[in-house]
Amino acid sequence: MPGKFITFEGPDGAGKTSVMKAVSQQLQVELGDQLVVTREPGGNPISEAIRQIILDKNNTAMDVRTEALLYAAARRQHLSETILPALAANKLVLCDRYIDSSVVYQGAGREIGERAVYDMNQFATEGLMPDLTLYFEVPVEVGLARIAKNRPSQAQDRLDLEQAAFHERVHDAYLKLVAGDPKRIKVIDATAPLEQVEQETLTIIKNSASSYFK
Ligand SMILES: Nc1ncnc2c1ncn2[C@@H]1O[C@H](COP(=O)(O)OP(=O)(O)OP(=O)(O)O)[C@@H](O)[C@H]1O
């Protein structure tokens, strides 16, 4: 597959969205429409509609496997509509979350099992994995404190509002993923000041996708 597929991962409040916004503004200047910036769940009307259902605080009755299937459905639509065409056109794709999020949030957080969730997602992804994943590491309490401080409670979604134990399982599972795939997953200390995190992210992306910057 041509193109380059880079994902951003991390616990809630790690700073992925803030960093992606700043970094993509800088990369845009050099790359123009060779750069595609997107997110999961979402990135197109169908997947954004699924996102609304998943994250709606009123959907307290949602079964954990339903949740896992909805994330996978949103992922499939996003892949077919956005990611695969962009990669085929040799673009650099930056995506806020991908399959690793399902493995840790649904597999570990919801206790469905990481392997089961990974396997179920193979139908959605047809095995497409990122070339590079940037994992933004923060302790759970730091991420949740950032959200509590900066995101008004009415803007917090169904996942934000989960118990600390859920977020601890997610965090532990991320560390397991990182340890198991150090070649693909690079760790960024996201407790550092935002400008420093942005700079480190930019450097890693430019090194890894150097052919786009000649
Ligand atoms: N390095 C940092 N230091 C201090 N505050 C930060 C840092 N990075 C992000 N923040 C703040 O933390 C809050 C959460 O950041 P952001 O929404 O980017 O995180 P996220 O990883 O995308 O979270 P989520 O996955 O829950 O959407 C924001 O208000 C942001 O300004």
Ligand SMILES: Cc1cn([C@H]2C[C@H](O)[C@@H](COP(=O)(O)O)O2)c(=O)[nH]c1=O
């Ligand atoms: C892709 C994906 C996401 N989630 C969770 C992680 C977050 O709590 C929310 C929304 O993500 P955002 O970073 O706030 O935009 O959804 C998940 O549980 N499983 C997934 O596959």
